Amino acid sequence: MAGMLCPVARVYCRCTDSREGDVAQQARAVATRNAIVEAAAAEFIEHGFAGASIADIAQRAGATKGAMYFHFRSKDLLAQAVIDRQRELNDELQDKFASSDLSALAILVSMVHALGDLMRDDVVALAAMRLAVEVPEGGDDRGPTYDAWAAPTSAVISHAIAQGDVRDTIDPEVLSRFLVAAFTGVQTASFASTRLEDLMDRLHEMWTVLLPGIVAPGREHVIPDILQRA
């Protein structure tokens, strides 16, 4: 039987296939599934997708072979679970900022900062980013990952242009595509150099370089306040 939408984990999984199906058992299955996803994230970070082994992931999660097979039949499904979880975290971040009364430019800079914090604090978020920059195997296409990040960024930039803080000569799609790529590069270089220890300093540097070219003429006075959020 194919996976069903799990009422607890809010993802397609097989925990509700069980005939017993009681709440306690479902909760245990979800806990096991989460532990496996976190273990997979840690192994992907340490060894890359190609270098990670399902056996090592199971051992790290303290899961039996049966439990592994029950939740994830392949390494691809584990990678997908990591990427899905990162998208959820991303959506939560966006929801948080959607209700804020900051200017759109302040939201843009604060969101990048929050994303940097997330990479440093959450093993699954970091693993999703590592998977996005890794060499994809064969026909696997991770391009959509970048598009998924760029679309909401573009909306915030349009808003910042409408508010007069960002130059109206800027194409929101061009800037958002570049910001996603630049963030990817900054965290990749920071990971290689310092295992993300200097990530927040590097992101601050990024905004120091970018803001003078982004902020609309006559609005330069907002830059110091915006940089404090970076």
Next chain:
Amino acid sequence: MAGMLCPVARVYCRCTDSREGDVAQQARAVATRNAIVEAAAAEFIEHGFAGASIADIAQRAGATKGAMYFHFRSKDLLAQAVIDRQRELNDELQDKFASSDLSALAILVSMVHALGDLMRDDVVALAAMRLAVEVPEGGDDRGPTYDAWAAPTSAVISHAIAQGDVRDTIDPEVLSRFLVAAFTGVQTASFASTRLEDLMDRLHEMWTVLLPGIVAPGREHVIPDILQRA
């Protein structure tokens, strides 16, 4: 016996250990070595470092097991050979621009363009970049790769500030560190989305975003000419 400085390949290799040591044999050894490095580059791009196998690399290069062992005793040495070759190509690029009579800002933008071309044309240059963004295994630290790219960039930026084209409020080290990271991110996103097909367009977009914030006040008229090089 450890490797010696090969008079043909200008790298440490074992081809000159041979007692026969005649020029024809050395040339054959260098050709084999180059074929192996190119095959390794292609395998690293397709499968990543962890996913690449020495047996597949030998088969792709048409090299015997003995030849593989003679030139490269480990996958790490193959990765190092790829990275060394990329540094040579990089140095050649820099030498080419050092003797040009372009402004330093035009050189900066043209060099990034040339590096983009190199990634698209040369399998070894592309593989070196893919290795730089991949998840390093264990204690392996690829941070120095980024520093090696940033140092010469910083010198060109200092020159452009002295020439009055770039704002004197910019710290050359900050901008060069960011440029290296941004280039890394742009080519990573372009590789994931289109296998580098849109790389040159993305780099042009990068400069469209960056130049207004980099160019010194009063020098904005140079931007259109500079963008033509991007």
